[in-house]
Amino acid sequence: MKLYYTITPEPVQAQHQAFEARRPTEPGEILTFAGVDGRDVYNPSVPFELDGMTVLAGRVEAREGHHSEVVFLTPGEDGNWCRIPEAPTLQLEDPFVTFAGGELILGGVRVEWEDVPPGAPPVAHWCTDFYRGRSLRGLRRFASGPDQMKDVRLLQLREGRVAIFTRPQGAVMEPLGCIAKIGFTLVDSLDDVTAGAIENAQLLYNHFLPDEWGGCNQLFELSNGLVGAIGHKSWGEMIDGVHVLHYYAMAFALDPDTRRMTPTKVIADRACFPPGPAKEPRLADVIFTAGIVRCSGTGRHKDGTATLYSGLSDCQVGRLRIADPLLDYERLAL
Secondary structure (H helix, E strand, O other), rough: OEEEEEOOOOOOOHHHHHHHOOOOEEEEEEEEOOOOOOOOOEOOOOOOOOEEEEEEEEEEEEEOOOOEEEEEEOOOOOOOOOOOOOOOOEEEEEEEEEEEOOOOEEEEEEEEEOOOOOOOOEEEEEEEEEEEEEOOOOEEEEEEEEOOOOEEEEEEEOOOOOOEEEOOEHHHHHHOOOOOOEEEEEEHHHOOOOOOHOOEEEOOOOOOOOOEEEEEEEEEEEEOOOOEEEEEEEEEEEEEEEEEEEEEEEEEEEEEOOOOOOOOOEOOOHHOOOOOOOHHHHOOOEEEEEEEEEEEEOOOOOOOOOEEEEOOOOOOEEEEEEEEOHHHHOEEEE
């Protein structure tokens, strides 16, 4: 495996076919939740340690609704993840977490819904908000991304700079003939994480073909200085008049100084988990990657595996043991 400035794009269908040869033999499991008033929990963060607890941030939403909130949950003795009563509730979607300078950095998508006539399709405007704090109750918003951009992720490197991965889409991508791409930039500190810095990030080319899209969901600084990214890679097709979406978990690595990178690789799909409901029929083959837990402490699971967490079909949360997808990247010589 090598790092490239420009990689040769490979269809996501071919990458998914290559994944079949290394598909996990044991299925994943579906997490269960309590204290959410019968609503669905999906598209979570990975679990993290804070306030003396193991915590999971989850998107909570009624099955028939589109208005979400993020709540914080912890494992209960009965096997359910239980809502933490004293924790705040945030008006966000799709939460994600990292740590920087001893603080929790939590992000999510803030959606504002436009008033429309009865019976008209809902119209939304969104941006990514970032919070920081040393406790759940101490979280405060410190930055927001550009309008209409999701999948913005941050990682503070060991030497202090902050890596930012972005995902512009829509009209800004039309001149390039594609749906969305991943962008990347470095800033000096968290104070420099601004909408302008995010919007001006340079694009990484050839991870996606024109009819594909995807983004980063979690970032790691690897032992050799590369940034390992866990994300999602997607495509759609018309089946019986329905635009069916296919979302897979994927990984790649990037040198933050030279911008050399690896191709993406598929690391999980919806079939890795038990069957379950979908919010809409077109979402039946969707997993929205939260990220992986490589270890508790400083290494990774001793058997070279990691645990992947993911939203499933906009209804559930799944957990799956996989081969650690970042190990190969750590072995690359720079």
